Amino acid sequence: MTRSRVLLALLLVASASLAAQPKKEKKPKEPVKLVDSGSFGVYVNGRRVATENFKIEERPSVKVISSELKVEDGSDAAHTAELQLAPNGNSREYHWRELRPGKAENIVKFEENFISQSVALKPEDKPRNLSYILPATTLVLDDYFFSHVEVLLWRYMASSCDMARRTCDMKKTQFGIFVPRREAPAVASMEYRGREKVMLRGAEVELARFALVIEGDEWGLWMQDTGMKLVRLTIASSNTEVVRD
Secondary structure, rough: OHHHHHHHHHHHHHHHHHHHHHOOOOOOOOOOEEEEEEEEEEEEEEEEEEEEEEEEEEEOOEEEEEEEEEEOOOOOOOOOEEEEEOOOEEEEEEEEEEEEEOOOOEEEEOOOOEEEEEEEEOHHHOOOOEEEOOOOOOOEEEOOOOOOHHHHHHHHHHHHEEEEEEEEEOOOEEEEEEEEHHOOOEEEEEEEEEEEEEEHHHHHHEEEEEEEOOOEEEEEEEEHHHEEEEEEEEEHOOOOEEEEE
């Protein structure tokens, strides 16, 4: 047999062997449900200083809250955040990244009774690794991202309402939270304050009002009935107002 015929025979054997191997089945993609999306305008002393664009997606195995905050004070600063929750609402992971002017990173991971945090202010820095004995029921509340407040509001509603009986007992409730930027846990409380008519985008609307208190600082929250969406937030201590665009 000539050399060319030997090579041809070897190629045919190799091709047959590859064809006989079972193809790896691709994992089916999980269906994605868009729960909410939009943007919040952040105003301090009546002047717009930042915009948060966000979306909240739900899959069978995870809920993902993705946000990007762009500062409008002339610094052109921008940050992103991704919060992952388990189907039961427990926290899984939180990733915060500074896009500009720096490249800082803050990563928080949750185990059953343990939280680990990795913080790097510069890409070349060795990350500082921190740990906390806290349960996975602890909720992330980054006070730069107001979509996290909406998720906390939904948690409060879920804990206060019996959907089968269509009844709600929205009394004052406390939640354990973790503020990644401050590298510290805290306790937040929320309660329902009734219905209130407010001016929103030039029109008077009636909304459900809630109070969120974090370390003695009270935030006012207003939620519309359709979709249970957070549409307004105020922080009196810093003269801050957040409005859904």
